[in-house]
Amino acid sequence: MEMARQDLRRLGKFLAYVLGRRPDEFGLLPDESGWVAVRDLLKALSEEEGWRHIRQAGLAELTVTLPDPPVELADRRIRAVDRDRLPAILPAENPPPLLYSCVRERGHAAAAKNGLSPLGSLPFVLLATKTEMALRIGRRHDREPVTVTVRSRALMDQGVLLRQFGEELYLVEWAPPDACDLPPLPKRKEAASPARKKGRIPPPAAPVAEGSPGSFFLRLEDPEEKERIRRERKEKATDRDRERKRQRQKKRRDRGFS
Numbered sequence: 001m002e003m004a005r006q007d008l009r010r011l012g013k014f015l016a017y018v019l020g021r022r023p024d025e026f027g028l029l030p031d032e033s034g035w036v037a038v039r040d041l042l043k044a045l046s047e048e049e050g051w052r053h054i055r056q057a058g059l060a061e062l063t064v065t066l067p068d069p070p071v072e073l074a075d076r077r078i079r080a081v082d083r084d085r086l087p088a089i090l091p092a093e094n095p096p097p098l099l100y101s102c103v104r105e106r107g108h109a110a111a112a113k114n115g116l117s118p119l120g121s122l123p124f125v126l127l128a129t130k131t132e133m134a135l136r137i138g139r140r141h142d143r144e145p146v147t148v149t150v151r152s153r154a155l156m157d158q159g160v161l162l163r164q165f166g167e168e169l170y171l172v173e174w175a176p177p178d179a180c181d182l183p184p185l186p187k188r189k190e191a192a193s194p195a196r197k198k199g200r201i202p203p204p205a206a207p208v209a210e211g212s213p214g215s216f217f218l219r220l221e222d223p224e225e226k227e228r229i230r231r232e233r234k235e236k237a238t239d240r241d242r243e244r245k246r247q248r249q250k251k252r253r254d255r256g257f258s
Contacts, residue, residue, distance in 0.1 A: 010064050011054065016070035018044070024166025025136040027236075029122060033084060034079040037121075041078055043140045045100030086168040097150040099127035099170055100147035103139025107187065112182050116148065116175035124163070124171035133168055136149055145184065154179035190219060 003011070018026050019036060026044040030036050038056055059078060060106040063069045071078055103111040116125045119141055127150055131229050136213040138145030148170070155172060158179065163171040 003061060005056055005065065005098060008065055010053070011058065011060055012066055012070045013220060014051065015041075015059075015078075016082065019071060019078065020082050021085045022087075022166060024168040027126070027128070027133055027140075027169070029124065029126060029165060029169065029171070030079065030086065034083045035074075036076040036079065038073070038076050038078050040140070047136060053201050069154050079208070080096055081122055089163050089171065092152075092162040092170055094163040095131055095164065095170055097152060099129065099150045099152055100131045100134035101125060101127050101148045101175070103146055103148055103182075104142040108146050108182060108185055110145075111180065112150065115180055116138070116172075117171070124173060125175055127170040127172065127175070129170070149181040150175050151181070168221055198207070201223040241250050 017030070018041070019030065019034070023030055023036065026048075028036050028040060028044055038059065041059075042054065042056065045054045059071070059073060063071065063073055070081055070083055082145070101116055103116065118125050128135055128137065132146055134147055135145065138147070150160060152170070155175060158176050160172055160174065160176065165171055
């Protein structure tokens with residue numbers, strides 16, 4: 001579906017800000033030439049009210065429709081044409097005491113043992129100044145990421161070079177485990193079996209206390225009890241057979257007198 005020219009201009013202006021001025025505000029890290037993977041940009045846009053509908057086709061349409069597009073596309077990457085105000089990556093001078101990142105839930109044990117390493121093709125571990133930003137970035141890789149608190153002083157005490165990118169992000173090539181605080185994983189509820197989910201197997205009934213009104217218990221594990229029940233059933237079956245036989249004989253007698 002084609003976008004109106006006015007909407008394309010609005011999108012172009014927004015992308016010029018995201019890619020050319022404040023990518024850190026959206027949890028994005030361009031490479032040294034300003035390029036960002038299109039898939040990463042689209043994930044960031046999907047988190048923004050009013051831009052969740054944007055797809056790769058819309059980005060391509062923008063570059064061929066506007067006379068002076070503010071962005072350019074190449075090899076599934078995108079960058080701003082004007083990058084004069086793009087933040088530089090600089091050594092951190094006064095970082096906040098605590099920074100935040102996220103790991104995949106299945107990577108919790110490895111992170112606790114080995115520390116944090118870059119995700120995907122990124123050259124750095126992204127450390128956010130706020131937990132909200134860390135979770136935003138983490139959810140691009142895992143539906144339920146685990147938030148990790150990183151102590152900046154511990155990083156620098158261990159000789160880790162801490163860099164700053166914009167106002168929202170700090171970067172390290174690796175965060176040692178001694179500088180990372182990981183919470184314990186939450187306990188998961190036991191998953192219901194597929195048959196039970198479809199309603200074929202009812203959930204187990206709540207136990208009934210022995211002696212409750214209207215309840216009785218058969219001690220089937222007692223051999224004597226089993227034998228007693230078997231005899232009672234046999235006697236009842238014999239009585240029923242005898243009753244049926246008497247009824248048949250009575251009908252024959254009645255027919256003989258009629």
